[in-house]
Amino acid sequence: MNRNHRPLTVWTLASLTVVSVVLVIPWIMWQSQAPTPLNIMIVDKSKPDLSYVGHKGLVWILNQQKIVQQTGEHYNYEEDYYGYDIQNGISRIERKLPDEVTDTDLIYLTANHHLSSTETNERIQDKAYEGLTIYDAHKIREAATKGVTIVAEFSALSNAVSDMTREQLYPILGMKSSGWQGRSVSDLQSLDEVPQQLRMNYELREKRQWPYHGAGIVLVHNDGRVIVLKQGRDVKTGDIKFVFTQEGGEWSGITRDIHYSEWFDIIVPEQQATVLAWYKTDLTENGQQKLMDAGIPGGFAALTRYEGHNRTYYMAGSFGELEHYSFWRRIKGWDVVKTKLTPDQKSVPDRFYWKVYVPVMKKILQEVQTGQAPWQ
Known part of the structure; x- marks a missing residue:
């Protein structure tokens, strides 16, 4: 019997050896790679929780690419950001932006996930924490005039304290918000996809109960207006795809369209801004007319670049959210493997992070490291 099992044992040992070599060699390569020091200021002023989902994805790619602080220390998502922290279970500790930001x-x-109206009301009632302030906006503008690269996600602007704060940031971002936000929804009755506060606002304005079922796209204005694009009548499928322009594809190296299913900001880019990617919808004539009647831009810019005193990128969505922060950041090339092998399916966790965010941020970080213009 031992002889019969010997070939299986040998095969198992050989397989384990191959797997070990495949993993150990990239790990050794990562360990031997020289670190790159970059001074990166992460600003996440959302209400803190232990997931740190707003900036954990950025820190993962910084560590995987061996980008370190000027001190040589690796970035830590629990400590190396400006915003609110949890100490002894209480979210009352603020790390304020420094006076000197131009270096x-x-x-x-x-910021964390897109804030629903309920969460916004909580922030207003609880003055212990707040989003981006006028002071923050002034310091960010000061840095921009000195050539510091700025990257902003939609969640950060939606979490700003006031419209005045956002107005201070629009000129350096090369865009303005239309006031509308949207999301692809697979079930219009789902409270996970359509927040209760959104429904309540609709029912108060329309004087009737929330009537929608099935799939579609929900559009919400800052003043409480709600428009629903129903699948079949207004949109053919209700899916939204992230599509790079030709220039954006050449810049990022991404040529495939990727499904996007989180909240997004409907913006109006400045004429001088470059749109690198769009949100693609399959609107019917009826759906197009709904947008026109509401004064909503027909095209939804997803990723823009603006060249002024500096270079800024605006991500009109929640691109960098990462749930699972893994050891695999210490494996050289793991980012490429995950980008290639992660299927573009809504049920796959962190799908958009791997398919879009990682390649885009690697390109931006490369530009920052080399001082290279995006077209070079």
């Missing part, structure tokens, strides 16, 4: 290589603006 920074990159400022990254983000």
Whole structure:
């Protein structure tokens, strides 16, 4: 019996050896790679929780690419950001932006998930924490005039304290918000996809109960207006795809369209801004007419670049959210493997992070490191 099992044992040992070599060699390569020091200011002023989902994805790619602080220390998502922290279970500790910001290589603006109206009301009632302030906006503008690269996610602007704060940031971002936000929804009755506060606002304005079922796209204005694009009548499928322009594809190296299913900001880019990617919808004539009647831009810009005193990128969505922060950041090339092998399916966790965010941020970080213009 031992002889019969010997071939299986040998095969198993050989397989384990091959797997070990395949993993150990990239790990050794990562360990031997020289670190790159960059001074990156992460600003995440959302209400804190232990997931740190607003900036954890950025820190993962910084560590995987061996980008370190000027001190040589690796970035830590629990400590190396400006915003609110949890100590002894209480979210009352604030790390404020420093007086000197112009010696920074990159400022990254983000926040936790898109804030529903309920969460916004909580922030207003609880003055212990707040989003981006006028002071923050002034310091960010000061850095921009000195050539510091700025990257901003939609969540950061939606979490700003006031419209005045956002107005201070629009000129350096090369865009303005239309006031509308949207999301692809697979079930219009789902409270996970359509927040209760959104429904309540609709029912108060329309004087009737929330009538929608099935799939579609929900559009919400800051003043409480709600428009629903129903699948079949207004949109053919209700899916939204992230589509790079030709220039954006050449810049990022991404040529495939990728499904996007989170909240997004409907913006109006400045004429001088470059749109690198769009949100693609399959609107029917009826759906197009609904947008026109509401004064909503027909095209939804997803990723823009603006060249002024500095270079800024605006991500009109929640691109960098990462749920699972893994050891695999210490494996050289793991980012490429995940980008290639992660299927573009809605049920796959962190799908958009791997398919779009990682390649885009690697390109931006490369530009910051080399001082290279995006077209070079």
